[in-house]
Amino acid sequence: MYDAPRSTENTVSTEDIKFECTDCQVYYGDNHAIKDVSVKIEDKTVTAFIGPSGCGKSTFLRCLNRMNDTIDVARIEGSFLLDGQDIYDRKVDPVQLRAKVGMVFQKPNPFPKSIYDNIAYGPRIHGLARSKADLDEIVEKSLRRGAIWDEVKDRLHAPGTGLSGGQQQRLCIARAIATEPEVLLMDEPCSALDPIATAQVEELIDELRAQYSVVIVTHSMQQAARVSQKTAFFHLGNLVEYDETSKIFTNPEDPRTESYITGRIG
């Protein structure tokens, strides 16, 4: 078994680690979906998970904010430390955790509400705004950071579902940012978008790196190479290789990684 964390220890200083996952196992019923995965995700970095379909990268991502809790048959073992605190500890409320670890989904899923209410949803349920003016400010700031403010500022009260696919996805990213998360998980955020919208979202991800730790699952190796600093390659539930993106794409250590990025497996 390839021991991923050890290989990265010399390049990462410990105080920048956001997530530290050790010996993680995930079972869906009898299916062992994630096997002995250990990974350290750094703060203020874009980490990409790549790998063929069904390799477990989305499953692992969903473990990071306990979204798998909603699936009855899923069983999770191992330790997931967020800033040193085990997120599967009994004392941790998954609802609070998800406010800290935001998530953007594969398909844009704006709520059937106005653009304003979509963004204000998170701040409202977490009581982040003291007044209406405060909320207006949060909405504007989030929309600006989501790189969509200029397109929607004149129709904040139009339904969010009326936007184009790319705009909807940026709205969903802005919505996730509005709750001030520390980590942003993105599950193939561009797979339903056209190339122009994809470019806008990628640019946005690059900007988000300044404040958040971003973890992105992607099928596109070009996208992983463009936006990420660290890349993890998953194959059949195993973490095969985890290293600097430039190293993974130019000089992978594992033959399976090389086969995948050159298109021979997957």
Add this chain to the structure above:
Amino acid sequence: MPLLWLFLIVLAIAAAGFVLGRGRALASAGGDARALHSLPGYYGWNVALKAMVPGFGLLIVWLLAQPLYVGSTVSSMIPDSAIKDGASRSLLMAEVRRTADGLDAAVAQDLITARDAADPDADIAALTDKLKEAGQIVTAEITQPVLTAAQRYRDLNAKGAFAMLIAVVAVALAGAFYGVNEARAEFRARNVVENGVRALLIAAASVAILTTLGIVLSLVFNTVEFFRLYPASNFFFGTSWAPSFSGRGGASDLGVLPLLWGTFYISIVALAVAVPIGLFAAIYLSEYAGPKVRAVAKPLLEVLAGIPTIVYGLFALLTVGPLLVSVFGDEGLGWMQAGTAVMTAGLVMGIMLIPFVSSLSDDIINAVPQAMRDGSYGLGATQSETIRQVVLPAALPGIVGAILLAASRAIGETMIVVLGAGAAARLSLNPFEAMTTVTAKIVSQLTGDADFASPEALVAFALGMTLFVLTLGLNVFALYIVRKYREQYE
């Protein structure tokens, strides 16, 4: 049962045609089904359809036309002089038909011979006695013209039935023959059968629509008749409902307002019970309950919808009414005089409506995409926050539709009202008083010896029309709401 036999004969011809057509088509392709245009079965069905459609079509037309033809022929036979003063030709024709039926029954019981029954010179007095002996009620002494007409009537009917047998069988055979003849490899039997299926479906849809139309028309004509006898303004704006059956005619007060108020009041109470309970049950079942609980609880809840409303009525009369009286009656708070009240009927009707609201809402809530819930959970919302702020708004149009459908059920409900709410038409705000609804009054106006020319009976049609327009409006509104807001989520 000659009709049943005829039916079976046509079916047998069709079945034989099926086998023949199928075999002939196969033979024309040299036994290789791949060389046929359609599957062999389609050639068989083509023949069967060509035998059945004309056969049954002719049968139906004949059955409709024969009584008309026989009736008019026999009727024109009766001389005007035979019609008594004060009697009409149609009354005499009814007597002719009764006599003919009596003769049929007497022959069937072997009391008289077929020859005697058809004998134009038969002794009328003896024949009348024999008919009375046969248990056939003969109101008056049979007269000569009536007997002649009755005999002619029987004769024509017998001949008609025989001719029908021949004609239907001939048409079915001709159709089958034509179909068998068509069964060659290049014939497009599948397309013909496809058209046949389409015609069948169109016919079924037309029957439903035409029946609705017929019901509406019968309501409209009788309503117009009612408004000719009773001023429309008194009906729509009258605040008193006091029909009189003593034959004084104009002495009745037939104002619809107390009835509409009762309908409205009871429906509101029912919805106030059904909507929260049904909606919460639906939310529990669709969002919180595990698959096992759901598999048991949902069918159990739907059992409520299968209980006949008269049973709910009994429940209202025997259980809920006395229970309410013991709390709100003279021994308790003193608001309630008797068990029958708006509250009693409303509560029980609400229980009846719970499955309507919950079942429809449950389906609608389940149709909200999981992505909506994931999005909300991903932002750190709890389950109830997600339901309240994301799932319910997305499902709202459908839920409103479900509630409006339940409302139109409530408005149309009769038995619970008859047993639970009493029969007094009253304009009152006290929910513990007896009131009644439009439907319950329709029943009471038409039961017993109703004279269909009096406004007291015809008002039932005007009430029915009012109710129909109300529920139709509500249903259209419900559909409009559902359609208008449906595109808000995928």
